[in-house]
Amino acid sequence: MQDATHYDVLGIPRTAGPDEIRRAFRREARRHHPDMNDGATSSRYLAIAQAYEVLSDPAERRSYDATLRTPAASRSRSPGGRSGRVFTTAPRPERDPEPVWPHPTDPMPAPAGRVHLKGPAPARWWFPVLGLALVVGALFVPDLWVQGLAVVVGAALIGVFVRRRGRLVPAVPAHEARTTRSWGEPGTGCAAGTEPLRGSPDVCRNTAQVLTAELGDIPGLRVFHGVRIPDAGVVDHVLVCGGKVAVVASRETATPSLGWWRGRISGGTTEEAPVSLDTVRRTNSALGSVNVAGWILVYGPGATVSNRGAPPYVRLQTAGRGIGEIRNWLLADNDARVVDRVLLHRLTELLVTDEDR
Known part of the structure; x- marks a missing residue:
């Protein structure tokens, strides 16, 4: 047919x-x-x-x-379920409850400018030392006004240290956050799937190379490979950019047509999706107040996909189009020059280690 x-x-x-x-x-x-x-x-x-x-x-x-x-x-063959369009318009809510994501046809340019680091200001060790010195030194100053000023400033420095010390949050060092673009080893923890999707370390490594090549010009983008999301298992790739997090799984398929059926991937047979709505929710819970979305990138000769009936915030897409969608979503309404050091630290703690393999 x-x-x-x-x-x-x-x-x-x-x-x-x-x-x-x-x-x-x-x-x-x-x-x-x-x-x-x-x-x-x-x-x-x-x-x-x-x-x-x-x-x-x-x-x-x-x-x-x-x-x-x-x-x-x-005639151009349709790669998806909407006459070849790349999700440029919002679907009708009563028929397809997918979220309205801005996916322009042409990739949006990455914002220019230097990377801005975000994270807690550490409580310096010299705060209490200087504060204590001012308080002690005030005892030997005859002028009452100078004594009072020294005591107030010294007490303020000691108070700032004590207050910040109790609320310190671990963070990736500024130099590492600014210079390191990726963490983890591609293919680590990539669980083998079944029909219609199969996962392999080679596919994950190939996706890692494509992500670096196609998205590497985004200033604030940081990529993690092999991240264990609590109560959701290991995901292949996690992309962080400003206030957005993209959870990405990559699979190969021999099935020409893939779609959704009751939250599962359907294509001849059905199987659990490597990224689901539950994965998105648990990622948001583990990382805090960030905007999370998920993609399943598929490789296969002549593969076509349909997202009709897909769970919210999750997209099934061929690898080429999926990378473009991820790029456009990350750059839309987001400061792509910000690197959150606290968020990076949390993800480094969730990386799959040698003991987990």
């Missing part, structure tokens, strides 16, 4: 109205649903869902009909 149109998939003429399209979708969906066929026709079901997604939207249908009127050699 390589050359079949969406109308052929639903078994309707090109002049079919909205009601006829809806009835045809329900009929074909019941007939080819994976639960009714032991998962054997899941790819057929995804094709039916994609056809209904396009034909039920008047604007999408007009655009698709226009491609049918062009010569076959000039």
Whole structure:
């Protein structure tokens, strides 16, 4: 059914109205649903869902009909579920509850400027020493005004030290936070998946190279490989940029069409997603007040994906398009020149170590 149109998939003429399209979708969906066929026709079901997604939207249908009127050699195949667009518009809430993320077609430029470090100001050791010296020295000064001023300043320095000392938060040293761009070893803790997705250290290492090449010009971007999220397992890559955190898993697939079914990855068979809504929530809980989103990048010849029915804040995408989406999301409404040293320190504590392997 390589050359079949969406109308052929639903078994309707090109002049079919909205009601006829809806009835045809329900009929074909019941007939080819994976639960009714032991998962054997899941790819057929995804094709039916994609056809209904396009034909039920008047604007999408007009655009698709226009491609049918062009010569076959000039038609561009759709890599996703919305006629080839890269998530440039917000989907209808009643049909697809995905979050509205700004994903322009063209990559947004990285902001220029130096990296700004964010973190707690340490309580210097000389604060109490100088404060105590001022208090003791005031005892030998005859002028009462000078004595009083010395005692006040000395007590203030000692008070600042005591107050900050009780609230000190560990942080990555400023030099390390400014110069180090990545932590951890790519492929560490990459759990092998099953069909339709398989994970391997080689795929994780390849993704790490692509992330460095395509996103390396973002000033505040820092990347962690092999991070153990509490109660959520190990994730392949965690990208930190300003106030945003992207959790990324990379997998290879031999299945041409991948989609979602009840929060699981579907493509011939179904399996747990390597990044889920639960992963996003637990990452946010572990790291504090940051904006977290997740991506599953897939490699495979001719692979296509659909995010219809995907959980919020998680995207399934081919590797090339996924890197562009991550870049645009990180740079949109975010100061990409800020490096949070406290956040980096927390992630270094969560890195998979030799004992964890």
